Amino acid sequence: MDGNIIFVGLMGAGKTTVGRLLAKHLNKSFYDTDQEIERRTGVTVPYIFEVEGEAGFRKRESQMIQELTNLEDVVLATGGGAVLCKENREVIKGAGTVIYLRANVHELWLRTRNDKNRPLLQNNNPRAKLEELFEQRDPLYREVATYIVDTGGQPVSNILHHIEEQINQ
Numbered sequence: 001m002d003g004n005i006i007f008v009g010l011m012g013a014g015k016t017t018v019g020r021l022l023a024k025h026l027n028k029s030f031y032d033t034d035q036e037i038e039r040r041t042g043v044t045v046p047y048i049f050e051v052e053g054e055a056g057f058r059k060r061e062s063q064m065i066q067e068l069t070n071l072e073d074v075v076l077a078t079g080g081g082a083v084l085c086k087e088n089r090e091v092i093k094g095a096g097t098v099i100y101l102r103a104n105v106h107e108l109w110l111r112t113r114n115d116k117n118r119p120l121l122q123n124n125n126p127r128a129k130l131e132e133l134f135e136q137r138d139p140l141y142r143e144v145a146t147y148i149v150d151t152g153g154q155p156v157s158n159i160l161h162h163i164e165e166q167i168n169q
C-alpha cells in the first residue's frame, strides 16, 4: 500500500508500539513525533513539560507534525494530544490514511499506570484524567480518522493483522 499511515489516539492506545511493528511489516520508515522531539532536543518529554510547560511542548509537537507529514510513504505515530489544535488536525487528515487506535479508559489506565513518561498522568488520579481526556478527545480523533480500530482485549499481533486487512481492501 502506497502513502503514509498515521496513528492517533489516547495515551496507552498503542500508537508507538503498533506503528513501529506495522512499519516493519510494510517495509516503511517509522517516525514518532515524541521520539523525534526527544532525539532532536536531547531531553525527555517530561523535561520539556517541566521547563516550557504544556504550551511549549505543543508548539514543538505542531512543528514536528508539520515536518514529518511532509515525508512520503512512512508510518507516523503522533502523541495523544496532537489532535487538540485544528491546524494539526487538518495537516494530519491531508497527509495519508489515519488510524484511530481506540481502547477504553480502564485499559488505557492499565497500560500507562507504571510509566513515568507521561506528564499529564503524573497526578493522584490518572484514571480520572484519562476519563476527562477521553471525553474531550474522542470526537477529535474521530474527526481525523480514516479507520477506527478497537484494541480492546486484543493482543498487538491481532491488531496488526486487522489493520493490514483494512488498508489492503
Ligand SMILES: Nc1ncnc2c1ncn2[C@@H]1O[C@H](COP(=O)(O)OP(=O)(O)O)[C@@H](O)[C@H]1O
Residues within 6 Å of the ligand: 009, 010, 011, 012, 013, 014, 015, 016, 017, 018, 077, 111, 112, 151, 154, 155, 156, 159
Ligand atoms: N493491544 C495491546 N494490548 C496490551 N498492551 C498493549 C497493547 N498495545 C500497547 N500496549 C502496551 O501499552 C503500553 C503503551 O503503548 P504505547 O505504544 O506506548 O502507546 P501510545 O504510544 O499510544 O501511548 C506499552 O507498554 C505497550 O506495550
Ligand SMILES: O=C(O)C1=C[C@@H](OP(=O)(O)O)[C@@H](O)[C@H](O)C1
Residues within 6 Å of the ligand: 009, 010, 011, 012, 015, 016, 034, 045, 078, 079, 080, 081, 082, 117, 118, 119, 120
Ligand atoms: O496525550 C497527550 O497529551 C500526550 C501524549 C504523549 O504521547 P503518547 O500518546 O504516545 O503517550 C506525549 O505526547 C505527551 O506526554 C502528551
Ligand SMILES: [Mg+2]
Residues within 6 Å of the ligand: 015, 016, 017, 032, 034, 077, 078, 079
Ligand atoms: Mg507513543
